Amino acid sequence: MKFGVIVFPGSNCDRDMMHALRDDLQQDVVMLWHKDHDLSMFGQDDCIVLPGGFSYGDYLRCGALARFSPMMEQVIEFANNGGKVFGVCNGFQILCEAGLLPGVLLQNENQQFVCKNVFVKSANTNNIIGRNVGDKVLKIPVAHGEGRYYADAETLEQLNKNQQVVFRYCDERGEVHINSNPNGAINNIAGICNAGRNVFGMMPHPERASSSVLSNIDGQHILQAFTYMN
């Protein structure tokens, strides 16, 4: 299998994702340019990654412009055909804007950008990430100004009913409560997947927690999940 990492103008975690996948997980990585149209080299075993950053400057709403890029048209088609897609931070925002994931990401409750280590735990084992992470509490950094996940009551009910919540913010003991929530996300939601369980989005950055040099490899549990054939 291989990973394709999309580079939008303003992406700034694209190289980090490449390093984490290539150097820390020894995976094949292809960098993809937002103006390109071709995803034909990617199949069902592969994974397209939308990295963090400020695509197109995020001057409108985060991710609002990126969804219209030529490459995103291909990604939407790829996802609708069952291909695996993973968005981190700005990538998550883009997937929500593109309608591949439900809900939106609003400005953090305290109106401030936040960058720090947080803890997350998997909400269920009904998806590839949850199965790989199990009941481990992972320390993964966040870095965002607009990461407060929100969905209306109906959508939220669907998410919970279908077990589409992938991660919730918790404390280091795994307790989910208001003080372990860095941005005011509804129900402490840090990451979700679509109903088909092939499109994933999360605000924390697993690629920033995948190297022993950084003294934190918890993120490998998340990235690894995409490398298994299933």
Add this chain to the structure above:
Amino acid sequence: MQATLEQAKKLGLREEEFEKIKQVLGRTPNFVETAMYSVMWSEHCSYKNSIKWLKTLPRDGERLLVKAGEENAGLVDIGDGLGCVFKIESHNHPSAIEPFQGAATGVGGIHRDIFTMGAFPIASLNSLRFGKMDNPKTKHLLKGVVKGIGHYGNCFGVPTVAGEVYFESCYQTNPLVNAMSVGVVKVGVGETVSATSYGPGNPVFIVGASTGKDGIGGASFASADINENSAEQLPAVQVGDPFEEKKLLEACLETIKTGAIIGMQDMGAAGITCSTSEMSAKGEHGMIIHLDKVPTRQNNMKPWEMLLSESQERMLIVVEKGREADIRKIFDKWDIHCVQIGEVTKDTNLKYYMNGELVADVPAESLVLGGGAPVYEREYSEPKYFEEINKFNPADIKIPADLKDVAYQLIQLPNIASKRWVYEQYDSMVGIGNTHTNGPSDAAIVRVHGSEKALAVTTDCNSRYVFADPYKGAMIAVGEAARNIVCSGGTPVAITNCLNFGNPYNPEVYYQFVHAIKGMSAACTKFNTPVTGGNVSFYNQSEDGPVYPTPTIGMVGVLESIEQKMTLDFKHAGDFIYVIGQNRNDINCSEYLHQLCGVTHSPAPHFDLEEEAKVQETVLRLIGEKLIRSAHDISEGGLFACLLESAMVNDLGFSIHTDKDIRKDAYLFGEAQSRVVVSVNPTLHTMFEAELKGAHFTMIGKVNANKEICIDDEGWGYVSDWKEAYDTSLERAFLK
């Protein structure tokens, strides 16, 4: 039309400078030309009142590939065919008026200085000074500056890895915002690029953002005192677009790799005027520039407005003739303007045309520092306030009965308490190179991708020490920077400086400047850390007087391998705690004395250059021999703050004993320099002590498992409670 003396004066030129321009040109300059000289000969661009002294700083060393003043920033050899480019710059005056954009463009500007040389920025640092935290203006400025730094850096995608924030009433009207960028580049042709211009007929391109009326005269604005009318100078503040700069970075680095670039320079202060003149002067050629070809944001911009505009995110590039298409292709890919506005000429004059009409014609060399720009010697005299400093007698300060209470107040002072509220608003981890997040150390250790090496980076200056004794204070700033790098396992290699002072025409301010330079020279020579460049910011003064002299030091060190990194946190209960260096009966200039005892004037704390060097050499050896488990230098807040910082990371306690020969407040809170707290595995302590080889040291106590602080057998409570107070102090101050 000829310019008048009155116009020249209004633009900030002095009468004798206007006369000098007439001599250079052999005629009276027109208004456009006068405006160009006014910015290029401003303090900010010409260094006219400082260059004489800057030249006395040590600027040479075996590692220096590009020396101070030769390019936009210095270039230091870090081995393996890699170089490190780094520089610090001030954006004080813009930030005083418009904190968000002022700070944001300060960050943007310093990064451009780095990637214009071909280096990829891997770390951002800053050094900030504000007035007292209980003043509402301070909160407004702090919020704006922090948001601005975050806004630009977070989007641009370079981690903010370290910095310092101090609060002192002298900075109330005139805050300091110093930003530093550190980049890495492969050394060699097609990798680095020079800010030069030559080869008649070679095309000159402007790339990046279009030119607007923002920032016009910013360099001149930075070269005058701040007063109540300064807000009227708002057009002198630039507006930043980090997204444009991110694209510009990627495009410029791709462009350099084509090998088609003769020279490149970013447009910062004085915009097109500065970049065209500096590049031409360096390459000893001239240029013809057609201003009507410059992409503009608004219609009908006048020639002088275009020449002086400080619109951000622009570069001037001289390309090898015939290779234009290669360059255009890259900027098209990134959707960035790339427009040819002129060409290089053999004649060394700069000729600017507007719709075919010659609007300015001046020799490039006459505009620039090292060329025709004026150089002044200023008078200086010993400041009167020294008398008050010399009057201080520590015996007048009674030792407080409840030192625990003093300590509790001390660690919540804004200068000492956690700056969490600040740094959590910065992306400190993008680039996956900053190892500080999960392994804090005195200097930030940033790995260099594609190499075993890591860089240690820090900014330091305790300006109260410099105020008390400019010579010694500047030595301490360099000494502390080097100590932070050594405590993190690095070898200091070079510095950049940002010299923030008051009005240079004030002889007392100039005394501070001259003596700070001398102290810095002495210390940089001792630590073998030459000055690679930097920035002078005078006129940091308001109606209330000058700010404390603040020569901020940005230092870079090298770790041959990330394995050499040392962290500051206590690791194991039972480890012995030692102080390397000598504890002294010294409360001079400490936070404790200044903030809690209310003494505004006292001498700088103890510092001896030889002693400092010995301590650093010892600590580096102990790290190399793997005989210590943590190292943390004693700075503001003294030994107690240092121990608490080491204890909080892993929630371990400590118990120590003080020394009956030293007053207890001095022992715990004194800021005598050249001391480092280390923790040692008890089974290694004999080997450890043997390795000290005569260096001064004291065993003061142990790391304990019960998570409590114990001073002279008296329980001071749980570390976690102290941590809560320390972490939240700044946040609580905002709510007050």
